[in-house]
Amino acid sequence: MPRLADHEERRRSITGAARRVIARGGLDAATFQSVAVEAGVSVRSVQYYFGTKREFLLATHRAVVEDSGTRMTQGFAALGPDAGPRDIVRTILLAILPLDEPSRRDAVILGIFHAATLTGPDVESADTVQAPNFIVDAVAGQLRQLRGPGADEQTLVADAEVILLAVGGLAQGMLTNDDYASRATQLVDHLLDRVLVA
Template sequence: MPRLVDHEQRRREITTAARAVIAAGGLDAATFQSVAAQAGVSVRLIQYYFGTKRDLMLATHRAVVEDWGRVFAEALGALGPDAAPREVIRAVSLGLIPLDDVRHQDNLVFAAFHAANLTGNTVTSEEMMGAPRYLIASFTEQLRRERPGETGTRALELDAELIVLAVTGISQAVLAGGATRERAVELLDHLLDRVFAGE
């Protein structure tokens, strides 16, 4: 009897291999041949699951976003339903910063996609902006919980966007060796102390 193939698992194995290739050499290094070698499968199998390199790259990007979503869910689950807004934003932000080897690799992958977006290669701005927009909306909602009397949403949205951009910058500093992981946590806490100064 032929062995049943878990197609989702196979796709996952391929995108995991693509992440390793991208983290080591950027998007240009992620050819069907290099990803196939990393995954230990044939090029034809990758072509079967992902018709084009662009399809493979978008699926790889989506896999990183989905993994981060699971990290966030676990962190928020550990906090419980009554967690304060600052705790929620801190937990999610810590999940984004490369504080371990897995997140370091995923941040390298995201940096490669960001560079490709800047040069108009492989991905578009619209395809890259889904995750940041979701984070800004989520952080805005948490700030609204903290400051229910604040009129309008513009200031809340700006504060939320500043947090997301700051976390992105902190992550890039860690990747580039400009900040240690410990310093990254210190910078995040300092930022949140300022944002939540009225607590």
């Protein structure tokens, strides 16, 4: 009796193919046909699993974000139970930086999606804000712990936003500037020294 297809595995295979296509040629290159060829499946399979180009693009974006989440989870596990707010924020930030080849490719893809929210019809800014909002909330939560219950909520959120924007800029800079790439963790530590004050 033939084994039933693992639908989640097939979806991951297709979004993995879409990531490779997007990293090489941008969102315009990611068609049903090009992704099907890259994944080694039929165009009909891509359509079956995702329905529209927009659906498979958003699923691909989610897959990239989930990989960052996995890196965060692994980083948290390495920290241990006694980690303080600085260690936790540092782990979050390092998980979103392109520090190795897979995360570098993901940063390229996220940059392409960001550009598409400005110029293309397939992706809107509302489609991509969930992950940055999560990071801002997580960093603000650690700042709240560090600064205590009397801390001003607006300041906490603004500081968390500044941290995310700075590291997002660093991530994009690392893609084209080897000096930034070589000093990324030092620059993150410098940022935290400046912002993570009680």
